[in-house]
Amino acid sequence: MDKIAVLIPCYNEEKTVEKVVRDFRQVLPEAVIYVYDNNSSDRTVELAEKAGAVVRHEYLQGKGNVIRRMFREIDAEVYIMTDGDDTYPAEFAREMVDKVLHHQSDMVVGDRLSSTYFTENKRPFHNFGNSLVRGTINKLFHTEIKDIMTGYRAFSYQFVKTFPVLSKGFEIETEMTIHAADKNMQVDNVVIEYRDRPEGSESKLNTYSDGAKVLMSIAKLYRNYKPMHFFGIMALLLTIISAGFFCPVLAEYVATGLVPKFPTLIVCGFTLMAAIQSVFAGLILAAGAQRSRQEFEMHLMQVDIRYKELKKDE
Structure with a gap:
């Protein structure tokens, strides 16, 4: 070495x-x-x-x-x-x-x-x-x-x-x-x-x-490396988009009892579902990232052992 x-x-x-x-x-x-x-x-x-x-x-x-x-x-x-x-x-x-x-x-x-x-x-x-x-x-x-x-x-x-x-x-x-x-x-x-x-x-x-x-x-x-943060931001953006389009539909329904923009309501629903999926994707991947960090620490210990062996052989 x-x-x-x-x-x-x-x-x-x-x-x-x-x-x-x-x-x-x-x-x-x-x-x-x-x-x-x-x-x-x-x-x-x-x-x-x-x-x-x-x-x-x-x-x-x-x-x-x-x-x-x-x-x-x-x-x-x-x-x-x-x-x-x-x-x-x-x-x-x-x-x-x-x-x-x-x-x-x-x-x-x-x-x-x-x-x-x-x-x-x-x-x-x-x-x-x-x-x-x-x-x-x-x-x-x-x-x-x-x-x-x-x-x-x-x-x-x-x-x-x-x-x-x-x-x-x-x-x-x-x-x-x-x-x-x-x-x-x-x-x-x-x-x-x-x-x-x-x-x-x-x-x-x-x-x-x-x-x-x-x-x-x-x-x-x-x-x-930070999947919960990443997908959490995506979920927040999707939720804001969904709410932005849903609010006018809700206001019109409250005022008239009608929903003339029914396709918009459907899109809002699917967008909110995508936001919920993003949250769960972040949670699952965060668990995987945590496990990866644990495995890295174990691998680091093995590398330390090899390093000490190489030092002894000098």
Whole structure:
């Protein structure tokens, strides 16, 4: 088992990957640095090997697929995940590692939004999107995580080996954050400086399509992790709609004793039935979610045992 593993997912990052590997080797000389190439068509692999990284490959395209491969293959006491585009300075890695090793952190978030992100980043919709996602998740899941979409994080062995990677693309950071919040894992923030990509280096993130995927991912995860809240909101909306259309019908019946809009009354009845079904769906799924959390705690205990065994074998 490695003491520290630095994980760098890469896709066509020949402009910066060599510098990123060397920077992290300087700050964390005891770490093993892994570059996982995701079908690059440039010199990413060659330059990463030249800089001293262990290069491996993931042939399914997408950042989520790369991280899934990393987490399955590597055992370490602490993991540092960063991007290969040189936007995250390596000098903050030591503080993040120490929080995992000495402060029992399960995930440490490299917080860009509290420092230079809004001035360095030249894409205004990214700024808006990051703020929107942060506010939405912190509100829905009652967390105080400062940067949801950052690619600069540190993880404990327990987090990595119990995190089910389901996302294939850039939604992965959102999935990590919500998983940590739902499973009551310790999350700490470390304020980092952010610098925009150097000239000639292009982002693989599409502002609109990937942003829409992230928002859809939040909705799906909220439904899965907090089903009673999700379906309770649906039931409330359906009840309000039903009541809104039913009130004029009721008022006319009280005044005249007639129901001329009988189809509206039928629709109101079916809408109210859908609201009641939503409540019961939420109750059933909430019981399943509770059982899933109990099973997770048992699995976490098994991972702790394996971690101690690996430590003894060092």
